[in-house]
Amino acid sequence: MALPMPEIHTVTTSDGVALTLTRYRGGAKGPVMIAHGAGVWSGMFTLPTIDEHFADYIVRNGYDAWLLDWRASVKLPLRQFTLDEAAANDFPAAVRYIRDATRSDSIQAVVHCAGSSAFFLALASGLLPEIRCVSCSQIALHYNPPAATQIKCAMHLGEILEKGGVEYLSADEDPAHPAFHALFTTFVNAMYHQCDSPVCHRIFFMYGELYRHEQLNPATHQRLAEQFGKCNITAFRHLAQMVRRGEAAKFDYGAAENLKRYGAATPPSYVAPEHLRIPITFVSGALNQTFLPISTQRTFDWLRSVNDPALYTRHVVPGYGHIDGFMGCNANRDAYPLFLEQLEKCPA
Numbered sequence: 001m002a003l004p005m006p007e008i009h010t011v012t013t014s015d016g017v018a019l020t021l022t023r024y025r026g027g028a029k030g031p032v033m034i035a036h037g038a039g040v041w042s043g044m045f046t047l048p049t050i051d052e053h054f055a056d057y058i059v060r061n062g063y064d065a066w067l068l069d070w071r072a073s074v075k076l077p078l079r080q081f082t083l084d085e086a087a088a089n090d091f092p093a094a095v096r097y098i099r100d101a102t103r104s105d106s107i108q109a110v111v112h113c114a115g116s117s118a119f120f121l122a123l124a125s126g127l128l129p130e131i132r133c134v135s136c137s138q139i140a141l142h143y144n145p146p147a148a149t150q151i152k153c154a155m156h157l158g159e160i161l162e163k164g165g166v167e168y169l170s171a172d173e174d175p176a177h178p179a180f181h182a183l184f185t186t187f188v189n190a191m192y193h194q195c196d197s198p199v200c201h202r203i204f205f206m207y208g209e210l211y212r213h214e215q216l217n218p219a220t221h222q223r224l225a226e227q228f229g230k231c232n233i234t235a236f237r238h239l240a241q242m243v244r245r246g247e248a249a250k251f252d253y254g255a256a257e258n259l260k261r262y263g264a265a266t267p268p269s270y271v272a273p274e275h276l277r278i279p280i281t282f283v284s285g286a287l288n289q290t291f292l293p294i295s296t297q298r299t300f301d302w303l304r305s306v307n308d309p310a311l312y313t314r315h316v317v318p319g320y321g322h323i324d325g326f327m328g329c330n331a332n333r334d335a336y337p338l339f340l341e342q343l344e345k346c347p348a
């Protein structure tokens with residue numbers, strides 16, 4: 001179906017970062033904020049290469065879709081940030097903007113990967129009381145990556161790269177640093193052999209096997225560079241810290257600085273249940289090799305043990321990896337309905 005014309009809105013956060021919200025007025029079922037992961041942008045929900053992308057699907061089902069490009073978006077200027085900063089600033093600003101623009105008391109959210117991670121930091125901190133319910137893709141407050149990622153985190157790869165003057169890793173071509181980029185590409189091409197796309201190999205190195213090749217049609221695979229770009233090293237480091245710890249916590253600046261900022265040598269955890277007493281659905285790809293499905297299982301089990309278990313639902317999508325639940329050519333049949341199910345349970 002043809003989407004309604006997009007309306008582009010700019011939201012400036014309290015720390016001065018300009019974010020973009022792209023609105024597709026779909027119907028009267030209320031606003032839904034939709035947030036992408038790291039190193040990508042909201043284009044992952046409007047792929048031109050699949051028959052029905054996620055924005056189409058949400059609009060067709062009668063919702064007012066608001067696609068957020070938060071500070072991790074590759075369409076915004078690259079900046080170093082911790083997920084704490086994104087959580088404290090981006091999501092509260094975006095939610096309030098949507099609520100004001102639509103004159104709604106509350107809104108719903110669909111959040112993916114690092115966008116889900118940062119969103120849950122904000123939600124668990126009590127910064128998003130206007131969120132009525134959430135569909136969460138792949139990760140929330142607990143982190144279980146496969147062994148290859150654990151090794152990279154254990155090596156403190158982010159710190160090593162940062163000390164070497166590397167400010168980001170890029171999945172697309174990077175004319176600014178040709179020597180480093182050529183070395184990086186040679187290295188990843190030697191590591192991965194499922195296809196002959198260097199973009200694809202860089203993506204797999206940066207994030208683990210982010211999709212099942214069989215779920216992407218050839219046109220999507222050929223045009224991956226349109227979706228992926230730079231991911232800043234600070235956000236990478238924060239994600240790696242949380243992976244090593246196994247759960248969401250504030251950025252670890254080192255004991256001395258932590259003492260100053262947090263009054264403790266180790267950063268405080270975000271895992272607290274009181275602000276999470278809303279309906280939440282967790283969706284993991286059964287074959288996710290970026291964050292294993294047990295990641296959402298742990299958040300789901302923990303929430304059901306501390307809050308009313310009836311609030312929480314979890315689905316595992318057979319045959320899917322991490323981002324193909326949105327970018328796969330059959331995702332509208334296999335995955336989108338699982339995100340929609342939660343929205344339908346919480347009418348405006």
Ligand SMILES: [Zn+2]
Pocket residue numbers: 194195196197200201213221
């Ligand atoms: Zn490939």
